[in-house]
Amino acid sequence: MKFSDIYGLERVKERLLRAAESGRVSHAYLFEGIRGVGKMTVARAFASALVCEHPSGGESCGVCHGCVMCDAGSHPDVRVVENSLYGVEKKTNILAAETIRAMKKEIYLKPYTADRKIYIIPNADTMTEQAQNSLLKILEEPPAYCVLILLCENSGSLLPTVMSRVVKLSFPPISASDTAECLQKKFGADPKRAALFARMSGGSIGRAAELFGDGDFLKTRDDLANYFLRLVSERGSVAMYDFSKYLKGTKSRSDRVFEITEALLRDIMLICHGKAASEAANADCAELLTDICGKITPQISTEFIEIFDKYRRFADQKVNYNMTVHCMVMEWWERTHDRDYRNKI
Numbered sequence: 001m002k003f004s005d006i007y008g009l010e011r012v013k014e015r016l017l018r019a020a021e022s023g024r025v026s027h028a029y030l031f032e033g034i035r036g037v038g039k040m041t042v043a044r045a046f047a048s049a050l051v052c053e054h055p056s057g058g059e060s061c062g063v064c065h066g067c068v069m070c071d072a073g074s075h076p077d078v079r080v081v082e083n084s085l086y087g088v089e090k091k092t093n094i095l096a097a098e099t100i101r102a103m104k105k106e107i108y109l110k111p112y113t114a115d116r117k118i119y120i121i122p123n124a125d126t127m128t129e130q131a132q133n134s135l136l137k138i139l140e141e142p143p144a145y146c147v148l149i150l151l152c153e154n155s156g157s158l159l160p161t162v163m164s165r166v167v168k169l170s171f172p173p174i175s176a177s178d179t180a181e182c183l184q185k186k187f188g189a190d191p192k193r194a195a196l197f198a199r200m201s202g203g204s205i206g207r208a209a210e211l212f213g214d215g216d217f218l219k220t221r222d223d224l225a226n227y228f229l230r231l232v233s234e235r236g237s238v239a240m241y242d243f244s245k246y247l248k249g250t251k252s253r254s255d256r257v258f259e260i261t262e263a264l265l266r267d268i269m270l271i272c273h274g275k276a277a278s279e280a281a282n283a284d285c286a287e288l289l290t291d292i293c294g295k296i297t298p299q300i301s302t303e304f305i306e307i308f309d310k311y312r313r314f315a316d317q318k319v320n321y322n323m324t325v326h327c328m329v330m331e332w333w334e335r336t337h338d339r340d341y342r343n344k345i
């Protein structure tokens, strides 16, 4: 993995390139940013640059033995610290204190082949206080060859003593244009789909790739949009019951269905409040969205989201799924067609 293969994140890449080129590398970094933004990819590129046998301008060559092993995840001096690395069995993904202690023992053994030893620690913000205190001992007296790269979504749960000993680099969300370009070049997405998933990704390339890889995504999105159109168009309750039945059938992938529903409702609300349909996340079905918005008021579109948020919380609390989605659709339907709705709630 080379820095030049990574989309976006120019400032972060520039800073690490300069560090690798000058040799002024800190003992510990903290990469902070949303899931899927590229923290691990950048950490691997940085590790490659540090163990590469023929680096140039801070960039790895990509072809030497060190680079090849690094890319294959088998370089003995580049370690990704997870509980399983040291045989620590945990039911959760929380990074265990035993894991950090095992890492601590290993870190003082000199590098095998490279000049440096790099420890990449994903989910560093899941470390317990005990684990962090164990890590602190390394951060206080790191071996000269050691580079620690902590990855986290939110550094708020890290101890101030840990924070004061790491160089923090913030990873901003990736722009929609960079994400779309990545989807096209790396995953072979056509431009229309690349643009859709880039807009839906919230600045996370990993998320965009995951959505692109979901073969049911577009059909589910189109189904939901069509059910919404029927719900706001047909005064009779058949559309309401059909929509409810459809949602009951999606229980096994409810997270994805809720996610798509939320994106549609946000688009509907924004268009109802004057935003151009061409700028919506689901701009590729702008006509359908515009039809839906033509049937409801801006006020109703806002209340649709409020109703959705309320029932999504119920679903998160494991309240009966079928009942939850049925009541949600019924409230949307009543809100659209029943003039006395306000007096009922």
Ligand SMILES: [Zn+2]
Pocket (backbone or CB within 6 Å): 051, 052, 053, 054, 055, 060, 061, 062, 063, 064, 065, 066, 067, 068
């Ligand atoms: Zn190399």
